[in-house]
Amino acid sequence: MAVCIAVIAKENYPLYIRSVPTENELKFHYTVHTSLDVVDEKISAMGKALVDQRELYLGLLYPTEDYKVYGYVTNSRVKFVMVVDSSNTALRDNEIRSMFRKLHNSYTDIMCNPFYNPGDRIHSRAFDNMVNSMMMQVC
């Protein structure tokens, strides 16, 4: 269950950010922003020739005391960043991977929509629903 999920475009501007409504939404935005550096660092470390071999899932980008940030990059340099509460220890790596996979699938579906211009903010309801299903259930 993520606390914040963000989709960042290739040019590093956000296409979609959704946080569990808490008071610190801005903090999450900031966290996602700083995580982009780590993402870029991980991408560049792979080397140009190995783009194909680069794993899409980047894993834990960096942990803080409150939460952990996971990253995922597509081959078109669209980044998915997920902030997860650190106290949520039940989340395993493969669960995070599956969440990213679902995000990627939904993103692909959005791309298939001819009415969606790549680069626009994402306003898809289906995407929203999917993200909501992955967010922390704050009752």
Next chain:
Amino acid sequence: MEGLTLSEAEQRYYCDLFSYCDTESTKKVASNGRVLELFRAAQLPNDVVMQIMEQCGATRLGYFGRSQFYIALKLVAVAQSGLPLRVESLNTVKDLPLPRFVMTKNEQESRHTALYSSDADNSASYSGVIPPPPGRIQVKKGSVSHDAVQQRTSTDQQESTSPVVSPQQSPPTSPHTWRKHNRHPSGGNNERPLAGPGPFWAPFSEAQPGSSTSSDPIWSGHSPPPHQENWVSFADTPPTSALLAMHPASVQDQTTVRTVASATTTNEIRRQSSSYDDPWKITDEQRQYYVNQFKTIQPDLNGFIPGSAAKEFFTKSKLPILELSHIWELSDFDKDGALTLDEFCAAFHLVVARKNGYDLPQKLPESLMPKLIDLEDSTEVGEQTGEVGYSSSPAEAPPSKSPSMPSLNQTWPELNQSSEQWETFSERSSSSQTLTQFDSNIAPADPDTAIVHPVPIRMTPSKIHMQEMELKRTGSDHANPTSPLLVKPPELPEENKMSSSVKFTPGNTVNGYSSSDSYTSDPEQIGGTVTRQRSHSGTSPDNTAPPPPPPRPHPSHSRSSSLDMNRSFSVTPGQQQAGVVAYPPAVPPRPQPSQGAGPHVHRPVDAEGLIAHTSTSPQQIPEQPNFADFSQFEAFAVSGVNKEEDDEIETHSEVLQVEKPPDSASSLRVAKADGRVEDKAPANVPTSAGKGTTPLAPPPKPIRRRLKSEDELRPEAEEHTQKTGVIAAVLASQPSIPRSVGKDKKAIQASIRRNKETNTVLARLNSELQQQLKDVLEERISLEVQLEQLRPFSHL
């Protein structure tokens, strides 16, 4: 209140209704709101409702207790039956049908009642919504409205029982949609908006004489079986009310809803069915219209409309892009970026609905879901005609398609999941294979066609040598093992590459390069452009050869390995595999110092020479070095002193002379086996010299040393005066010198190469030992330091 006696069915029914109305879960009081909705859904005039409420005592109490609720329900049934509302009638009217409410029976769908509550008011407004058939619907509905309330209710029930499918899935969506749609097509049927598939009270549907056969199939399969059965039982009760009079068929059938014989015409059925899913239901006219529009874009009805074309088309509707985007999301069922006919019709329908003010649903209504391939519900057949009203237009839907909505709903999640899986697969597949790209550097630029210039990087110049030899062989037209390669060029290119690479690898253990070399050794091109072969090596993407083992740390095997190759070839003619097999044995001979690592450039020449030799007697090739060594040994043995180039030449000349081939070969091998860095005592030399004709006598060490000295000597001045007459004697004893100068030269060069190889080997050994020595010294120093540190403490 007089006591209320309820039949078992009634009891159950009322209980369910009560629990539905019991929003606060008090188990005692039904929330007023819900109850009112319920009563409204009963489609009774308001005054009747007031009467009921009064009579049941709710007005008095101010709330609906369970008993009040039950009484109210009974009164509703009474009213719906057309009987006057009397409290006394509660118990007197026998076989009263259950009160009919235009809402879905399912508790889940109780939410929907809210929607339906407004239906009655909005029914009339729908007619204008859907462009094509509205009038018709209106008319039809109007005709229906002529009928008694029962008729209407029956139609309501029909609609309510619209076969729509899987109640489990649709309900969540329809409520939303319905709430938003305040205007519902009521057509003659107040009820309506059924949209929600939901379990309908079967009895009602059964009661519908007009139940369309179309709806039958749908109903049959979709209503929850338990409910259905329950409700079916109701139908069994012999109807006494006027309403029941309409059910003669149903009574007879006694089967599920489906079997209700419909007295109404199919038109009415269609009409009713079409009114079910309003506004999501696509009527025939609409469907036809959509199909025509589809044809204007894509003539093939089974084809797709690409996303861009669809975008243009729907943009013309002047809807905001965001909504169009949402419509697309809903209608593109398979998420492929293109619209099939069904998807297109659904999208068009949504556009039309939106333009008419309907809000877009969150999920695609079942009626709009494109029919996937024959999904066989558990339901029975149901006529396909019945499905006319549904989105699966008869034109498109193959007759075999049953009301597949429920199965659609069921399969879709599976499809989704599978698509996810597929997507995951695709993700994984994105990892490209790591093609070894090592040969890019190795593309030999040697323009020489005849001579294969060994690439410096390559550890296996011998391959080139082999190629040369192959060339020679082909030229010499011998039944060499390579010839078969030539014979079957087409098959071999790969095999050769593989085999040759394999061959090379064992011999040279130069894997990275061997593979590239293998490509170069394309037999097809052996005769021709070896360079071309080489160039292929770099570009050959066909790295099918298994990654060769790490290259051996001895780059100077070329000669020996090449010779081994020769031997392997000779041993296994035409058998590349065998050649491969033969290759490994070539490894041990590595320490063949005699086979000096001559300059690569020379190698080709030597190769030629060797090839020439081998042409006559392949066996001689491997022995040549031996001979050379042997002769060298012999020369040394004879001379017992430093050798000269002349000696070497003589020895080389003696190579031809198989003076003691076996011995020399064995001695050589022994020498090689023992090949060590150790320098044999020079004392051995004299001893060996003294032995003269028994080069074998001296232990390998001396031989080794001699070789070494030979190597050392070689770079020295070529001309060395023989120191002793022994050498002269040796010379004299070498009448073979004049025999074949060319061969001598080649032999000399071969020996040079070998010696050089030996040189490098020994040099390497030397360096390694030096390194070890350094390490050991360092260790020693560190230990000493530690000892000193500890020493002071030792006194403590």
